[in-house]
Amino acid sequence: MKRGFTLLEVLISLVVFSTGMLSIVTLSTQTQLLTRSGSVRTRAALLAQEGLEAAIATGYGSLSTTTEFMDEESLVALGDAYQYFSREVEVENVTSELVVTNDDTGMKLVTATVEWDERTGDNSKINHEFVASTIITDL
């Protein structure tokens, strides 16, 4: 008696096989995205630090409570690696309890926010941000 595989057996083996292959493909794309995000975060942290340092260099007296915005276009001058970032540096007067106020209290809160989009495995984008802040005083 000659007996081959039934259709059901073939289908089940195909499903098992393709599940295995699919997970390998997912694993490799996920690995790629994760390893890349480490360098991207370092870059974002350094950009935020730059924003704070620029505020410190400006000094309390010359620091106005406005928002400085660096979009993709002005950051792209730093190289291709920076083309997806945007940065916002916000300066606010704060009281000693860190409550935002309109009065000049002798204390300013500087907040640098760096934003970027990161691709995920299913090709959609997730918006990430890195926030750093410091206080500059009138001393």
Place this chain on the structure above:
Amino acid sequence: MKRRGFTLSELVIAAAIASILAGLTAASYISIQRLVARGQDDLLAASTARVIIDRVSRDLRQALVVVDSIPPDAADGLTSLEFEDGHDVDPAGPTYITYSLDGTDVRRNRHYYYLTSSPNQRLPYNAGVVGQGGFAVASLSGEDYIIADRVSDLRFYGSSSLVYIDTSITVNAVSNDQSYHSAVAKRNQ
């Protein structure tokens, strides 16, 4: 009872399928290995850049006098920067720190200027011209060392109060150049 083995064609087909599967597995294993290696290179580049930027930042924040005149544009950026150390103010006189790109290494050097006639008295950098009239420079012992390697570029630019630092790290020939950028404000105005 008739014993029946595999036919030749069955064996050939089975061998073909097995080798295709083995090939696919090997290919994905190799590509994952490559990705991991690439990821490690990127992380090494990121931590190298952090070391450079953090160490320069720490010293430059406290710097008393910046010796070099710092160009405003990145294109004219300096590959070495010298300034007066503000951390360990030595009673013997001023000491200076230079960060420089030496080949593909970044070097930190602490040194002082003196007259060969009175080697124990440290002088300001602009008290003479090195090599003339006995004016000389000497590294402090154990204070000339490499802080980072595999650095393909290092630039200082901006102004003496806000110094921009650009650095590129090339871990190896296959990994891409990783460029990093930050800035540091001099606190000791």
